[in-house]
Amino acid sequence: AQTVTQSQPEMSVQEAETVTLSCTYDTSESNYYLFWYKQPPSRQMILVIRQEAYKQQNATENRFSVNFQKAAKSFSLKISDSQLGDTAMYFCAFMKGTSGSRLTFGEGTQLTVNP
Amino acid sequence: DGGITQSPKYLFRKEGQNVTLSCEQNLNHDAMYWYRQDPGQGLRLIYYSQIVNDFQKGDIAEGYSVSREKKESFPLTVTSAQKNPTAFYLCASRPDRATGNTIYFGEGSWLTVV
Numbered sequence: 001a002q003t004v005t006q007s008q009p010e011m012s013v014q015e016a017e018t019v020t021l022s023c024t025y026d027t028s029e030s031n032y033y034l035f036w037y038k039q040p041p042s043r044q045m046i047l048v049i050r051q052e053a054y055k056q057q058n059a060t061e062n063r064f065s066v067n068f069q070k071a072a073k074s075f076s077l078k079i080s081d082s083q084l085g086d087t088a089m090y091f092c093a094f095m096k097g098t099s100g101s102r103l104t105f106g107e108g109t110q111l112t113v114n115p
Numbered sequence: 116d117g118g119i120t121q122s123p124k125y126l127f128r129k130e131g132q133n134v135t136l137s138c139e140q141n142l143n144h145d146a147m148y149w150y151r152q153d154p155g156q157g158l159r160l161i162y163y164s165q166i167v168n169d170f171q172k173g174d175i176a177e178g179y180s181v182s183r184e185k186k187e188s189f190p191l192t193v194t195s196a197q198k199n200p201t202a203f204y205l206c207a208s209r210p211d212r213a214t215g216n217t218i219y220f221g222e223g224s225w226l227t228v229v
Binding site for chain 1: 157158159163203205207216217218219
């Protein structure tokens with residue numbers, strides 16, 4: 001079974017600064033996907049970024065980028081130029097690249113951006 | 116608008132009652148999922164369905180039931196056998212593997228036992 005671990009229950013950052021959220025996972029699969037989802041106070045789950053395991057290049061979406069270390073099974077999220085609207089719970093998630101796949105989530109990291 | 120619609124947003128259940136949470140999607144996605152979220156915790160999978168008339172138990176299926184009679188609909192029934200049903204419930208869907216491997220979520224439903 002796959003497991004996802006987020007070791008930072010809470011983090012805070014000043015507006016306009018950079019913050020990195022950590023995630024590690026455990027799997028014996030070679031084909032899989034990794035995700036970061038954001039959950040603001042509204043509770044809507046919003047996809048932030050996605051990484052395919054077969055791609056060596058780290059995914060980037062505007063101010064959000066990942067550091068994917070496949071051998072170390074690490075998948076951290078970097079948020080640059082933090083904005084107040086980035087305040088949310090962030091979940092790291094894993095999905096096998098086969099049929100019948102489902103998302104396995106970490107416990108989440110509550111990020112607070114301070115003005 | 117295309118998307119995943121969950122209803123109701125808020126639901127109150129009396130002890131011993133069954134309640135059904137609705138989830139409808141007009142994205143033509145094949146797979147659908149139900150997750151439960153307790154305060155301050157991550158999401159846990161209740162049930163999922165890859166195709167019509169087929170579904171599988173997730174990690175916490177006890178006390179829940181589902182059906183998948185139509186591609187666009189995946190209702191979740193919380194039965195009286197679920198001893199602690201107060202939680203936030205999220206429905207999600209995913210295209211077939213050929214077109215995408217990202218799971219998208221509805222806005223969620225709050226269930227409270229009174």
